[in-house]
Amino acid sequence: MMQTIDLRGQTLSTSQLRTVIPRPELDVTEALAGATQLIQEVREHGEEALLEQAERFDRVRPNAIPATGEAIDAAVEGLDPAVRSALEEMIRRVRLASAGQVPAPAITEVANGAIIEQRWEPVERVGLYVPGGKAVYPSSVVMNVVSAQVAGVKSIAIASPPQADYGGAIHPTILAAAGLLGVTEVYAMGGAGAIGAFAYGVETLGLEPVNVITGPGNVWVAAAKRAVTSVVGIDAEAGPTEVLIIADDNADPELIAADLLGQAEHDELAAAVLVTDSAELAAAVEPILARRTNATKHSERASTSLRGQQSAIVLVDNLTEAARVSNAYGPEHLQIQTADDNGVLELITSAGAIFVGPYAPVPLGDYIAGSNHVLPTGGQAIHASGLGAHTFLRAQQIIRYDREALDEVRDRLRVIATDEDLPAHGESVDARFGAGRDA
Template sequence: MLRRLDLTSTGSADLRRALPRARVDVHSALAAVTPLVEDIAKRGYPAVREATLKFDGVDVAEPRVTPQRLADALDQLDRAVRDALVESIRRARIVHEAQRRETVDVQVVPGGTVTERWIAVARVGLYVPGGLAVYPSSVVMNVVPAQVAGVESIAVFSPAQKEFGGRPHPTILAACALLGVDEVYAVGGAQAVGLAAYGDAELGIEPVDVITGPGNVYVAAAKRLVRGVVGIDAEAGPTEIAVLADATADPAHVAADLISQAEHDTLAASVLVTDSPELADAVDAEVERQVALTKHTERVRIALSGEQSATVIVRDLEQGLAVVDAYAAEHLEIITADARRWAERVGNAGCIFVGAHAPVSLGDYCAGSNHVLPTGCTARHASGLSVQSFLKGVHLVEYTADALAEVAPHVIALAEAEDLPAHGAAVAIRQNR
């Protein structure tokens, strides 16, 4: 099912081109999304309502979910799911509380200080997809870091579901209620991004400052369009897993983890990187056995047999490390002897799962880490969602007259070198009074 790539003789310069990757054309989606987002900027919710009827097949006159609906969803939530969400929230808070940034005062010279303050953005729009699955875990992963950062105004957007009377899935609503989020809108897709960015004065929906959360290619395209009007976390693509494994790995574990990501979407990427052809053969056999037993068999088969998925054979783990660094996976598992040592040498990954007992699905729900992660090679330069995603670093510069006088010749010299004499004059004038 998984095609096999032999990269044992491939040089490091060719790795990026040789590795499997899902083809997601955000640029093409822009053509469909641009008129919609522009219409929302002009007309507000009426444009959103029309799009929701067109794409979701439901007419939502009032998009905000009432407090009673949120409370009812929580009351009716399965007890086991509620307990699991409570534990997921607890663990996420432990990790994200440790990411808090403190004010730092630096004395550059006597009389000259620079203070760095970390200020939370005022309002955020958090997107929770509806698609092929239900994602209360994404509510947790978006809301917790925003709350820990100190964001005072949080709005959650999730698609209207026809089977639930034009409201988001009840489990999504229950997760919001557990977290104390009472501003929830039954709006999904590109129209949710547009509404978050531009708001609607008549309905009292205030524009946000930052939009976070994963979605399909149209959500990604809409994020690209509004970037600059608001901040965004990323243009998320299909989910990815790469597994770096050697002969010590249990093939049943590896196969299960590859299948777990393929379950998300037919475009999901599952990549095994190994120096053991014997392990690759055993994983192939396990994949065939386990896929036949899983619920979403057809979806998984399409994803695993797609061009974005493969087993990659490497000379040794050193080359394997180079391969996974070039791939820069959203999720990277290291299942090798001395796994921690190899994991600490990885440069590019959204999140690294170390050893036989840390599968990606643990991170999806209850590790305490955040599962909103960079996809499509962007882990080379981007990080997963965190408290920092909702903070702005602001410098306060304070200098006394003596401290300014001491540095004035340097400022004036640099201003003259850049042919900006007024810059130097703004300092010089303070020396002549």
Template sequence: MLRRLDLTTAASADLRRVLPRARVDVHAALEAVTPLIADVAARGYPAVRDATLRFDGVDVPEPRVPDAALGEALDRLDPTVRDALAESIRRARIVHEAQRREVVDVQVVPGGTVTERWVPVARVGLYVPGGLAVYPSSVVMNVVPAQVAGVGSIAVFSPAQKEFGGRPHPTILAACALLGVDEVYAVGGAQAVALAAYGDVSLGIEPVDVVTGPGNIYVAAAKRVVRGIVGIDSEAGPTEIAVLADATADPSHVAADLISQAEHDTLAASVLVTDSTELADAVDAEVERQVAATKHTDRVRTALTGEQSAVVLVTDLEQGLAVVDAYAAEHLEVITVDARAWAERVRNAGCIFVGPHAPVSLGDYCAGSNHVLPTGGTGRHASGLSVQSFLKGIHLVEYDAAALAEVAPHVIALAEAEDLPAHGAAVAVRVTS
């Protein structure tokens, strides 16, 4: 089912060009979302309401979900799902609490110090998608790091659902209630990003400082448009998994993991990188068997047969390491002999799952790690969502008179070299008076 890509004779310089990747045209999406965002900036919620009716087929006169509806959703939540969400939250808090940043005081010279403080942003807009699946886990992954960072104002945006009376899915609402988030809006797509960025005075919706969370290509394009007006985490593209495996990997496990990622979306990428033709053949057979038995067969089959998915054959694990580094997968599984040693050598990945008992699905829900991760190769330079995503580093510079006088000649010399004499004068007036 998955096409074969033989890279055993490929040069390392060719890897980025030849590796499978979904074609995602954000530029085309920009043409669609830019006028919409401008309309929201000019008219506020009426423009959002029009877009929701046009794209989601539901009219939402009042976007904010009432507190009573949040409480009711939690009360009606299946107890097993509630327990699972509570455990997901507990584990995520353990990991994210460890990401807290401490104040650092550095004495540069006697009498001269620089202090670095980490200050949370005041307000965030967290996007939770609602397309082909329901993602209460994304509520957890967005909200927990923001709360641990100390963000005081959190607003969640999730698409209005016609079948639920124009509100987000009840499981989304229940997850918000479980986390203590009471500002939830029934708005999705690019219009949600625009509303978060610009707010609406008449409805009392304050603009946010940062927008985070995964979404479709229109959400990604909207983030690009408002970036600079607000901060963003990333322009998330279709989800992806790469598996670096040798002959010791269990083909049924590998096939199951490739299928689990393909279940998200027809553009989802599932890539196996292996030096074992025998494993590749066995995985192919397992994929055929398991796809026939899975619920979303058509969606999975489309994703696995798409140009973004493949079995990549390499000469050995060293070349395999080069391939996965060039690919920079959102999720990377390493299922090999000495898996931890190979995983520690990987430079580019959103999150790495090590060994046969750490599938990506664990990270999606209950590993404690965050599942909002860089896609489309951006793992070469970007990180997943974390407490740091909601913090700003601010330096406090304190010098006494003696410390300033000691360094003054250097400041003045550099100011003169840059032809900015007033800069030097601002120091000179202090040390000569």
């Protein structure tokens, strides 16, 4: 069912590993021009452009783009009690874990009378995107909103595509999740146009521009985020979801197959990769995966993912090499199921989120572990982290020097200023000690 890539007996550099490791064919650059055009339409025509884009891409024209307070309240009231209970527990756990991501203020005395204070200031306003394609994602509402709230953001807006099945309204479960979190500014708009609306605002809707845009989406959303990065901050350009599993002959092939399939059902472009030093485990996983795929609800979608070029079983000589492969790949989700989980974990440098042991599958992180499921994809984990309270915080330094502390470094400062040919820098310091003043 899955292709096999045999790296045994080879010593490959990091660049070579990145060449042979499977990836989906997805180029955000190809969508950039189209996304930019959609954003420009929203800048020029505002609400009417959003309505036209909804008709074109979502096959429905909303009666109104902003959700009313009554609609949000009704969605909360109509939420299945079991779903509500699960969402409330998710909110509680994500809030607790997110609180650990807020750095404490720090004060450093670099010399007598010379103080540097570090503080973390939240942005004022954020736009949170919740996709509405093949599935409904109230969990993404929770992950985005809770992180922003814990960071201290005061103004939060949510966008999610209008749903043809609900007459152009936002899916009621999305609205209900927003209501549970106390968010009242929710818009039925999707795709690149929604990103443009967040970045530049839409006056007739009362939608003010935001400072940061976060949340997953399709290639058009990713391209739109790239297009507006000169105007707003973004979390990442999200691509197809992915899992990489490092496993040895200690792993249960039934669990490995179940975990590969769990990721593959997201999307035809989802990537499922098993890296193992056990040919026996690889052989055992294949028939189990085929059986499970044939029996699952989204069999066709999952089968396409697993047969695609982005999914593979990778054979390596040992677990050290498995870790090298994983670090070169930089997976969104990394699972470790080995006899010495912690030993392998110590070798890992690049991953969005790491799930250790047989009782920590990726769906735990998707929903109720307390961790955040908005994570870097497409190898971005090599240089970026997942969504968290820190995404909405800005580090600020506050400098306090008294006269004696400034006088102590005055000569050294002037030497550097002179060396850089910026004499007025030194003169601005000297002026505090009477130099350069008129008699």
